[in-house]
Amino acid sequence: MFSVRKATKYRNAFEILELLLNHSVSRSEISEITGLTRTTVGNVVKTFIDLGFVEEKRGKRKNVPGAGRKPIPLEIIPSSLYAIGVGVLRHQAIGCLIDAKGKLLLYEMSPVFEKKNAEEVIKNITHVIDNLLEKANKESLKVKTIGLGIPGPLDPIKGMVLKPPKFSNFENIPLVQLLYDKYGIDVWIENDADMAALGEKRYGGGRTINNLIYIHISEGVGAGIIVDNHLYRGKIGYAGEVGHILLERNGNFVYFEDAYGMDVVIEKAKSEINGNISKLQDITERVKKGDKKAEELIKEIAKDFGLLILSLVHTLGIPDVFIGGKYQLLGDIFIEEIREIVKKYGIFGTKIKIQYSHLGDMAIPLGAASHAVVMYLKKLIIMKEYKTSPKRIFSILY
Amino acid sequence: MFSVRKATKYRNAFEILELLLNHSVSRSEISEITGLTRTTVGNVVKTFIDLGFVEEKRGKRKNVPGAGRKPIPLEIIPSSLYAIGVGVLRHQAIGCLIDAKGKLLLYEMSPVFEKKNAEEVIKNITHVIDNLLEKANKESLKVKTIGLGIPGPLDPIKGMVLKPPKFSNFENIPLVQLLYDKYGIDVWIENDADMAALGEKRYGGGRTINNLIYIHISEGVGAGIIVDNHLYRGKIGYAGEVGHILLERNGNFVYFEDAYGMDVVIEKAKSEINGNISKLQDITERVKKGDKKAEELIKEIAKDFGLLILSLVHTLGIPDVFIGGKYQLLGDIFIEEIREIVKKYGIFGTKIKIQYSHLGDMAIPLGAASHAVVMYLKKLIIMKEYKTSPKRIFSILY
Numbered sequence: 001m002f003s004v005r006k007a008t009k010y011r012n013a014f015e016i017l018e019l020l021l022n023h024s025v026s027r028s029e030i031s032e033i034t035g036l037t038r039t040t041v042g043n044v045v046k047t048f049i050d051l052g053f054v055e056e057k058r059g060k061r062k063n064v065p066g067a068g069r070k071p072i073p074l075e076i077i078p079s080s081l082y083a084i085g086v087g088v089l090r091h092q093a094i095g096c097l098i099d100a101k102g103k104l105l106l107y108e109m110s111p112v113f114e115k116k117n118a119e120e121v122i123k124n125i126t127h128v129i130d131n132l133l134e135k136a137n138k139e140s141l142k143v144k145t146i147g148l149g150i151p152g153p154l155d156p157i158k159g160m161v162l163k164p165p166k167f168s169n170f171e172n173i174p175l176v177q178l179l180y181d182k183y184g185i186d187v188w189i190e191n192d193a194d195m196a197a198l199g200e201k202r203y204g205g206g207r208t209i210n211n212l213i214y215i216h217i218s219e220g221v222g223a224g225i226i227v228d229n230h231l232y233r234g235k236i237g238y239a240g241e242v243g244h245i246l247l248e249r250n251g252n253f254v255y256f257e258d259a260y261g262m263d264v265v266i267e268k269a270k271s272e273i274n275g276n277i278s279k280l281q282d283i284t285e286r287v288k289k290g291d292k293k294a295e296e297l298i299k300e301i302a303k304d305f306g307l308l309i310l311s312l313v314h315t316l317g318i319p320d321v322f323i324g325g326k327y328q329l330l331g332d333i334f335i336e337e338i339r340e341i342v343k344k345y346g347i348f349g350t351k352i353k354i355q356y357s358h359l360g361d362m363a364i365p366l367g368a369a370s371h372a373v374v375m376y377l378k379k380l381i382i383m384k385e386y387k388t389s390p391k392r393i394f395s396i397l398y
Numbered sequence: 399m400f401s402v403r404k405a406t407k408y409r410n411a412f413e414i415l416e417l418l419l420n421h422s423v424s425r426s427e428i429s430e431i432t433g434l435t436r437t438t439v440g441n442v443v444k445t446f447i448d449l450g451f452v453e454e455k456r457g458k459r460k461n462v463p464g465a466g467r468k469p470i471p472l473e474i475i476p477s478s479l480y481a482i483g484v485g486v487l488r489h490q491a492i493g494c495l496i497d498a499k500g501k502l503l504l505y506e507m508s509p510v511f512e513k514k515n516a517e518e519v520i521k522n523i524t525h526v527i528d529n530l531l532e533k534a535n536k537e538s539l540k541v542k543t544i545g546l547g548i549p550g551p552l553d554p555i556k557g558m559v560l561k562p563p564k565f566s567n568f569e570n571i572p573l574v575q576l577l578y579d580k581y582g583i584d585v586w587i588e589n590d591a592d593m594a595a596l597g598e599k600r601y602g603g604g605r606t607i608n609n610l611i612y613i614h615i616s617e618g619v620g621a622g623i624i625v626d627n628h629l630y631r632g633k634i635g636y637a638g639e640v641g642h643i644l645l646e647r648n649g650n651f652v653y654f655e656d657a658y659g660m661d662v663v664i665e666k667a668k669s670e671i672n673g674n675i676s677k678l679q680d681i682t683e684r685v686k687k688g689d690k691k692a693e694e695l696i697k698e699i700a701k702d703f704g705l706l707i708l709s710l711v712h713t714l715g716i717p718d719v720f721i722g723g724k725y726q727l728l729g730d731i732f733i734e735e736i737r738e739i740v741k742k743y744g745i746f747g748t749k750i751k752i753q754y755s756h757l758g759d760m761a762i763p764l765g766a767a768s769h770a771v772v773m774y775l776k777k778l779i780i781m782k783e784y785k786t787s788p789k790r791i792f793s794i795l796y
Contacts, residue, residue, distance in 0.1 A: 010433075011433055012433060035408075035409050035410060037435060037437070037438065039435075040435065153745075210633070211632070211633040223713070227630075232625075232715075233715060234609070234714050234715015234716055235608070235609040235715055235716050235717065235718075236715045236716070236717055236746055236749060237715065238712075238715045238745070238746065239713065239714055239715030240713065240715070241712040241713070241715070241745055242712060242713060244708070244712045244743070244745050245708070245709045245712055245713070246705045246708055246709070246743055247646070248645070248646060248702075248705065253705065253739075253743060255743075304646075307644045307646065307651065310642070310643070310644055311643045311644070311709055311713070312713060314636075314639040314640060314642045314643055315621070315637065315638065315639075315640060315643070315709070315710060315713050315714065316632050316637055316713065316714075317630075317631060317632015317633055317634045317635065317636045317637030317638070317639070318632055318633050318634070319633065319634055320633075341651075345642070345644055345651060345653075347551075347636070347639055347642050348634055348636065351634060
């Protein structure tokens, strides 16, 4: 008659897991917050303690006036696992290592890509992971899982990178399998903008808000969307494909990404502006020197980004927007111009807040590492409690 | 440290309510589907039975092989309450009456608006409600609640219609209070496109899908978005404000609604096409008679609607799109042209499905009536179980 909702059985445990990943709370507080019975909470917490990633902080008993026994706060054990996050940019790979509670311990960058082909990209990903693992081993940190944020399209369930644009021969790569074969630990891949949004939410300017849009703009253009503290994926798993929003140009349609990818804009700047232009900063440098053409170019770009951002804000009803990726290099003049347009045409008025990512490209590996911790722990929970087949695990996790 | 998530306490009851509104299930099936304990389910079901809107269908005990006692299906009692839904269009009000299980029993249309001012619009709304109530009374149907779908912007919590465009002096109307004073039962107002999306989901082409976009296009342009079977509201409560997506016209920005509201298009057609044009059908009639200019106009409109629809599909990752409102009158040529564009530029390929609403304008009152049933029952549940103040009830419901 109807299909059982996916993962409902696991929902209670997952909800408590996410609560503990962000807060120190007692069993009774968990029960209060989630509406779950004390028995259910007690059982789930016991599983977490048995699995070795949660502990009672008896020394930190909370004082509750009038109550008899003081509630014992529960906390994730930071050293119970470590995770590596890698962000695959168009020009290099950057990585970080966090503990189970999310504390950033190490970071690492690869050399700059020359060829952008599969061999080189994978070599640099493993370069970053190898270096992080080596440092982790020296300090006896148990790295249990790796998360990667990569330009889409990709298939997170099959672990395949499909065909991200603006690489060279980097397509149909079974990246998860490759890395699992090399390192023997769980690997997760996700869209770069999605991971950046998670990173911004957990570590950056989104820490105190529950809904945000993160627009990642470098060679490609994509958006990660956080709704009620969770990554919004859409039905097809490809929400936020805003690089494929259409612009009208002399009666023809062009994808936003094809009009405003960083490489396209730099080429345009080279032909329109005097001086040596090889990167986005060069354009802002020209503006600072009083170059009117450079200023016009930035305003022209900002205008269409204003249109794109308002399209997202008005569709999603989310007023907090972060701009990340290489476009941050365009600085104040770019974002101020966008703010003007948003102020003029946005129907939510002063509620709309446009800002640059507080983390820059590091948002991607930080988000990917956090994501890996959550996925790894969820997998542990499913395996311990429900002894499910690996295939079924994936249908629950995604 | 963190705020208690809104309505978590009520979540279990609300989840079971929504399950029962759509399915006949036993207590053990509810437990299986929701992951809630049998005790919790038993308590909630007892509350529902005590409140008089759920019953055990003992005659319908399900055969479970090998089991001892057969599980008893639970069902919403159709006659436990009746709800009126009203859709306020730009030219008239249309209404319907449903029972608690959602069965459509009556419908009603007001005269056509002449002045479109507050007095006339409210008079016609009450005309529709009065007629439905009169018929309901004749058959002793207890109407307990009224839902209305109205062009935004509006404030559902304060019950205020703010300033919907393309009316005349229809603004800042405390519509909920006005109708409550007149009828003495709970009244709910919501955005028209949102209610249409709910209507399409429950009664129309969306019955078997969990995610859909409903674009309502008449004088105004708006979208209702269903994510995982629920209305997506966004953080600011104004998701789907797609009439305010910007188009570029000769270097200037124009709101989509201002370029393609029905009234604008008819004016444009009058000046560009021969023959008597006073409504959208007249344009398609001209096309059928071989008028190339009329055909060009429809294709031009369809092109920008294709752009709008792809913007929504790519942002939300939802491939099922329904087009409702007066634009349905543009018929096959309009939607076929949109499908061409979507096929050409859509990155989800053949997954994207564009179709006309199966319900037309009736989607709005049907959605509004369904919404009223849910809100009314949720309010009952909160009041019985938690004896909360009316103000707090609203903070839980929205």
